[in-house]
Amino acid sequence: MSRTDGRSNKLRRRPTRTTPASIVGVVVLAVGIGLVWIMVLRLLNGRWPRFLGDVHEWLATLTWGSTSTLAISLAAIAVGLILLFCAWKPGQPNAIVLRVDGSGDAAGSTEFVMTRRSVARLAAGHADLVDGVDSVSATVRSRRITLSVKSQSEQRGQLAATVTDGVRQALQGVGLQPMPKITTTVHTQRL
Helix, strand or coil: CCCCCCCCCCCCCCCCCHHHHHHHHHHHHHHHHHHHHHHHHHHHHCCCCHHHCCHHHHHHHCCCCCHHHHHHHHHHHHHHHHHHHHHHCCCCCCEEEECCCCCCCCCCCCCEEEEHHHHHHHHHHHHHCCCCCCEEEEEECCCEEEEEEEECCCCHHHHHHHHHHHHHHHHHHHCECCCCEEEEEEEECCC
């Protein structure tokens, strides 16, 4: 993927937080609707709804300065701060930058990237070419590639080193910048 026009956005985007935000929004909305409904019933009937049972009696005994109220308040503040931190912390980029020699102008307006899924498929494809590998799966993070190799070979250490070297050479040939750390685990399977 590349883009060379003057309006180019970075191709290495961070994921959106729509799913967690939607889940939290629905939960908060449901709690709010439930509380409003309970308060309307209280105002209309002059008493708490029956389904609350002993909860309303416990709530009636609470004062602003009580230990229980402070503990509930601190727990709510902690949950709120955790949610804010999760919303502000950026996710892992969806792509890894490629270094292509001689591309772009002096301003560096051309950017080449590969998605993490593409890097995983490339790594798995090159690992599968190594003699002795029966099957391989790859997972890619922003700075790490983990290969899980299944083989009938008992020489797991030697096979892991060969697979790691082969994948590293393939990724260097593509020009990944920076080169992720490659970890290979070989599992011996018997027929």
